[in-house]
Amino acid sequence: MTEVKHIIFDLDNTLFDFNACWEKAHRQIFFERGFDQFTTYDGFMTIYRKIDALLWEKLLAKQITLADLRRQRISLTLQTFNLDFTLLEGDAFYQDFFQLLLAELQPNQQVIDGLKELKVDYDLVILTNGLIEEQQAKVELLGLTDICPIYISEAIGYEKPDLQAFEHVMSANQFQPEQTLMVGDSLTNDIEPAEMLKMKTYHVTDDIISCLEKIQQGTFIT
Ligand SMILES: [Mg+2]
CATH class of the missing domain: 1.10.150.240 (Putative phosphatase; domain 2)
Structure with missing residues (x-):
């Protein structure tokens, strides 16, 4: 693998x-x-x-x-x-x-710590559909701005599930699809397009804290 x-x-x-x-x-x-x-x-x-x-x-x-x-x-x-x-x-x-x-939005320290821990071993990015102003406001309130690069569909010109949204992020960061894990809640927007590109996937159905722990332990299913 x-x-x-x-x-x-x-x-x-x-x-x-x-x-x-x-x-x-x-x-x-x-x-x-x-x-x-x-x-x-x-x-x-x-x-x-x-x-x-x-x-x-x-x-x-x-x-x-x-x-x-x-x-x-x-x-x-x-x-x-x-x-x-x-x-x-x-x-x-x-x-x-x-x-x-x-x-309603506020930083969740467990999420921030979980991401920071993952950052030691992995390159992280966020890829989100939406308007620049709105998504930017969300990540700031959630305290996620300084953790990793954030790609917003309005800024990159492609919206998930368009494969070009994923390709844009991968080429900008020189990610190889086989070495990349896509983590998201939407089968149509996150998981299916990532699978089409031969990326590994983690469908978030549980709370994000336990997902981050599973990724950290390498026990996610792909
Ligand atoms: Mg989502």
Whole structure:
């Protein structure tokens, strides 16, 4: 078996629990905006998630942009409760929501220490989909900026699962695919494309601390 020398980490839902922060920030803004006068939080989120899923399909088909998705998601959800919400208000809603999400982020010392330990034996990089400003704000709040290079899809011009996103990172760091381990939570965005490139993979389904320990011990399955 070829030895792993380099590790590429995904960020959202891999190095921190993005879903939990997303949920908390939505709960908070729902009550802050007084939407509880019209519906329950669970009722609101059921519709919101359905609309989100439909809009993601359109986004992946390149029929709408990410900004469209964010403003339409809230506007269309509120329309189902007969509330008129302009797309401009949709933009402001997203901005407020994102600030609440950022407020949930804080450094996790165990993750930082785990990565620093791995850094002794491996070259580490983070490869994340998203906007530069937003992903940068996240890594800063998580205390991850100084640990390793961070590649953001908006900056490199390729978004996972596009193989070119992985190839960009590997060629910039002179990583050989057989010697590289891809660590991520998404089968479609992280694991499958990495396997197509003959990289080793670690699908994160557990908490990140135990994943980092397993990688450290070399007991990950690939
Ligand atoms: Mg992820």
